[in-house]
Amino acid sequence: MRRARFTVQEVVDLTLEFYKRNYIEGLFLSSGIIRSPDYTMECLVRVARTLRVDHAFHGYIHLKTIPEASSDLVREAGLYADRLSINIEMPTPESLQKFAPEKRADSIRDTMRYVGAHIAEAQADRRASRFAPAGQSTQLIVGADASSDSVVLATASDLYDTYSLKRIYYSAFSPVPQASNLLPAQPAPLLRENRLYQADWLLRYYGFTATEVMAGTANGMLDPDIDPKLAWALRNRDRFPIDVNTADRDVLLRIPGLGVRSADRLLSARRHCRLRLDDLRRLGNSFRKMRPFVVTADYHPGPLLDRSGLRRLLAPPAQQLDLFG
Amino acid sequence: MIYSIRIPQPDDLDAFRLAARRLLAARIEPADVVFTNAIGGTLFPDAPSGEEKTTFVPCSFVLLAEKVACHRDDARWPLLYQLLWRLTHGERTLMDQAVDPLVHRLRQMAAAVRRDQHRMTAFLRFRVVDDNDGSCCVAWYEPQHRSLRGTSLFFINRFASLRFSILTPDLTLHWNRRSATFGPGLSRRDAPPPDAVEDWWKRYYRATFNPARSNPSLMQGHMPKRFWRNLPEAAAIPDLVSKAGGRTDRMIRSSSTSR
Incomplete structure (x- = not known):
């Protein structure tokens, strides 16, 4: 595949000109390997250093680390970048071995551990030098190999726990011209x-575990027609209905259609009055989803929850699912 | 008896605050007040000017009012006064009750302004113009609400070392690297012409558009069409979107023939 290349100075100049006109709020700095991992990483670090040191650039810099590069370069990158990312690429080490034999799962994880330790150190000690204050993230390609959603989420959950990542980006595989035959x-x-x-x-803000989200799904895949929280509730109907006037926060967060902010507003509102069904209409945008799963001062869903057609009732009409418009 | 209150500047929260203090001190109920921005704009007498009473309201009311004041809906002042009245007449915890219809409506208005201010920080584009004192960055922008005052600190902090002007139909902001001045609104005719870098940006935008990820409805959710006419890169969107399907198909075909 043919690729284009920018010099360090070109990237710096373009960034400054674009930033000055408010086209961009920062720079996502990433590169394919040129010559060697260290040479490439050196170029990336030089861009970030020139922007910060020579031009006092205050915009956001997200630098995609080359995992095989030397740790000194990774450390220097952390001085200038707001966020570092190290792409895990594939949900399993076996897939990485198959699709990207030049990359090694253990060196990716070593770099993540190294970056994580420096971030934690910089956060713990205010006198320590700045190191990626916006944390680290990673990217996972979905649909290039045969891994199920269960495998993807188990990997994600492990990555969040082990390296305290800020974000995992899931990227649907899209074919490129002249790609590998394996893809x-x-x-x-x-x-x-x-x-x-x-x-x-659901894992990060709603107190779900990956196992809970996936238990009972078909072939380890999330239901494409409805969101995973609604799907979980439909599979766990014995936990509902939930009384919104008495339930604890962690229980409220399990109600389909009720987000974190709405749940907190609900908690503060119910200190002053007993909530009625009409009050819930004003809490979020997903009243229809919430309704079969809640009890309020003036409402009980009754046998609605037991209806076998409930899923069909709540699933959006098929045309809304066409994301390609 | 109905009283008339004049707030000359449409987003002047201080004027509203002074008026509201007088109204509360005189115990004038929300139903007996009309807000206007014109001199002699209503047939009703002015509110009695008497003592001003300091009224304590929750901090969350002030934060809400700062946003609501920038909304274009004429109901903003009467609604804010209604809320103030209820907060000071036995409903001290009303701000916590997001499910109350009045609080809900005002929160939605505040959210609309917050969203519009956020869009302004994202969609405003400067053009570099040369003048007698060197070069200056000038932007023409049409916010949905009166969003310039609320975003001025954002732009001043981000572009402190540049000379810049932001022109909107309501208000203009000028920053000379040391101090800011506001001036009257201008018209689209005053918008600066494109500069040389704009063409690089348009080419960059076209080159980084991934046809396989094209999602026009989501894109319009993030960047509604009414903002397109002032975004240089948006001119390319219809063409990029209409060709996305064909380009993706060709990529898929060429990747399967290469195997």
Whole structure:
């Protein structure tokens, strides 16, 4: 595949001119390997250093680390970048070995550990030099190999726990011209990517474990038609309905259609009055999803929750799912 | 008896605050007040000017009012006065009750302004113009609400070392690296012409557009069409979107023939 290359000075100049006109709020700095991992990483660090030191650039810099580069270069990158990322690329080490034999899962994880330790150190000690204050993230390609959503989420959950990542980016595989024969010719649906992000949110903000989100799904795949929280609730109907006037926060967060902010507003509102069904209409945008799962001062869903057609009732009409418009 | 209150500047929260203090001191109920921005704009007498009473309201009211004041809906002042009245007449915890219809409506107005201010920080584009004192960055922008005052500190902090002007139909902001001045609104005719770098930016935008990820409805959710006419890169969007399907198909075909 043919690739283009910018010099360090070109990237610096373009960034400054674009930033000055408010086209961009920062720089996502990434490169394919040129000559060697260290040479490439050196160029990336030089861009960040020139911007920060020579031009007092205050914009955001996200620098995609070359995992095989020497740790001194990674350390220097942390001085100038707001966020560092090291792409894990594939959900399993076996897939990485198969699709990107030049990359090594253990060196990726070593770099993540190294970066994580420096971030923690800089946060713990205010006198320590600045190191990637916006944390580290990673990217995972979905749909290039045969890994199921269960495998992807288990990997994600492990990465969050082990390296305290800020974000995992799930990227639906899309074919490129003259690609490797091993890669599929069809793009992964963007909808799959979207459902994985929703499930990822459940892990990070709603107190779900990956096992809970995936238990009972077909073939270890998230339901494409409805969001993972609604799907979980439909599979765990014995936990509902939930009384919004008495339930604890962690229980409220399990109600489909009720987000973190709405749940907190609900908690502060119910200190002053008993909540009624009409009050819930004003809390979020997903009243329809919430309704079969809640009890309020004036409402009980009754047998609605037991209806076998509930899923169909709540699933959006099919045309809304067409993300390709 | 109905009283008339004049707030000359449409987003002047201080004028509203002074008026509201007088109204509360005189115990004038929300239903008996009309807000206007014109001299002699209503048939009603001015509110009695008497003592001003200091009224304590929650901090969250002030934060809400700062946003609501920039909304274009004429109902903003009467609604804010209604809320103030209820906060000071037995409903001290009303701000916590997001489910109350009045609080809900005002919160939605504040959220609309916050969203518009955020969009302004993202969609405003400067053009470099040479003048007698060197070069200056000038932007023409049409916010949905009166969003310039609320975003001025953002731009001053980000571009402190540049000379810049932001022109909107409501208000203009000029920054000379040391101090800021506001002036009256201008018209689209005063917008600066494109500069040389704009063409690089348009080419960059076209080159980084990934046809396999094209999602027009999501894109319009993030960048509504009414902002397109002042975004240089947006001119390319219809063409990029309409060709996305064909380009993706060709990529898929060429990747399967190469195997």
